[in-house]
Amino acid sequence: MKFLHEYRQRQDIERAARVIAKITTRPWTIMEVCGGQTHAIVKYGLQQFLPSAITLVHGPGCPVCVTPLEIIDQAIAIASRSDVIFCSFGDMLRVPGSAHDLLTVKARGGDVRMVYSPLHALAIARQNPQRKVVFFAVGFETTGPANAMAAFLAREQGLRNFSLLVSQFLVPPAIAAISGATDSQVDGYLAAGHVCAVTGFESYNVLADNFKVPIVVTGFEPLDILQGILMVVRQLERGEYLVQNQYARAVARTGNQRAQDMLRQVFEVTSQTWRGVGEIPASGLRLRAPFSALDARQLFAGERSSPCDTSGCISGEIMQGRKKPIECPHFGQRCQPQHPLGAPMVSSEGPCAAYYRYRTRVITSDAINNQTNTSANNLANTSAHEY
Amino acid sequence: MNIDCPLPVDTEETIRLGHGSGGELSQKLFRDYIHPYIKNPWLDRLHDSACLPFAGGRLAFTTDSFVVSPLFFPGGNIGELAVYGTVNDLAMSGARPMYLSCSLVLEEGLPLKTLARVMASMGRAAAQSGVQLVTGDTKVVERGKGDGLYINTAGVGVLEHERAIEPGAICAGDRILLSGDIGRHGMAVMASREGLAFDTPLQSDCAPLHGPVHDLLEAGIRVHCLRDLTRGGLATALVELARARGASFVLQESAVPICASVEGACELLGLDPFYVANEGRFVVFVAPEDEPAALDILHRHTVSAASRTIGQVTAVGRPDVVLTNVLGCERLLDLLPGEQLPRIC
16 A cells, blocks of 8 residues: 555665664664554564664653543533533543543443544534534644634534534643653654644744754654654764654645644634643643634533542653653553553553553563563563563 | 552443453453353353254354444445354354344334345345245334344354364464455445545455355365454454464464555554454464365355465464564554544544
């Protein structure tokens, strides 16, 4: 298939890896920002092609994982109402709130529907004028334009029974927060290609300048990622910190102007809480005043609760690249896809789900490197699921 | 460690959609809530059909229910599924399918024309499969208490040989053959249900499989086990067999055919084609010496013309399925916790 198989050829991967090994003279830590990249790295075992001096750490780019518990609890409370049809992308349905998840609400009789597009939720609202239809508008800059379009059309069509529970995040402020942390170990970034397909990458120049880090806009296939790493390492070895575009087949410097226009028309930038990380200024989106009648957070303000996260999930540490999933004491033990303690074990972009799903029969090099860690020892002793 | 922390999913004591996915929740449902109450030697074999002693010979007996939505989808409909599904379950135990029952649960408001279309399809499918629909039942439920039409079929077949074709017969060294590309049915139904349009239309692979199985057995191929790939896809079927036998399988990812339209749709939605449903594909475990002859026979049938070897049984005693990917890395295949859910972006 075009744009897939030609980026999965072993000889090309090995060639890129050889160049990386040749030019690497000292240890570097590189963060892949997007959960989709994390899955590709683990699925294809890309770390094994890299020199040991290169450490890859995972970033905050899983929208399911960073949605705050408070919003998930509010979603569960809204979905539990008998007068509501609650529409969500599939990923969100299994994410545990303080007590349970949206699939549990559905099993108990709530009208929870999985949709593939916010426009599908809009159609459900048109078909059910007597019910309140709420769409869980979660995501980064990638989902924002379609969510904005749904809000725009709902207002234009005068739909009074449609609203959005918005949990939209912006990536560059998160990179700034991670780079600005005093204990940041990250030397360079692989920026998320699909985010930049919407936004372009000119706004990343400020980040590269301010924090003296190379940022390479990178795709999601194995060769994309190796090429992205090569471009970052080359800059690091030269002492450069530029924004470069590895994913030129999909990303233009200025992005998708129509999508950006739609975003600006419907949303405005606001402070946002990232689950496990905390509040990051100007890192989220909320509906602008003309669209406030569509804001489910306000319409169902009475459904807010005090979130209670006693799960033990260390998603914040993992999403900021400070720990790897196998360093979590619960990974593969109390926390498995069948009973996740947190979103990173649920989402198809979650790093813990990636490590669990693509685990190998032999103990990984990561586990060997962390053998003093309780989790790694537990994993090594697990007979049914050896890593 | 806070061991009192509530585990959000596992503590629920109600049926969830995931219990019907064929994955880990389905296994747990069977293991904890069904099997303990009806244990017997035939059920314990965990095969598609029960092979029962009868009048000096053996009968295969099976049942299945069909709850697909929409009722009509590209490449098939619920009526064909109901016949082929049960015919295939019988074939997978090495039996010649003979007689089927048909129990209909009809929802108030279902157009009679729709019922007639479904029944006509069932009649054609039965004729194509060489079986007779010999008994049945109808029930009607109130509007809103069904998806228009549910069908249950049971089937009886005859075992015309002495061999035990079941998970317990799988041996180290066996070759694992796959009868064609995977994921067509699941993606066709999903695309039809959700109104997803792809450049290349997706067609279900819904088909009867008794023909190639019959010829394999007639030719004396040492078939150790057969399994049709239904809900849960190739990965789920193989993990179940590995667990049932206590055997280790190694697969080559590049050897598993996936058509471009299924691959593209899965990439777009973030789904793994190894876990997407099929209705006209099966795997065959054969002795290594018989691999070329078995492939030759399979290639003569339209439904299995694209058969190929995808892996082998490496050891008995260690129940796992290892997939070697295109870059030479290995990963374990496992049962999914529930339904596959499309990703956000």
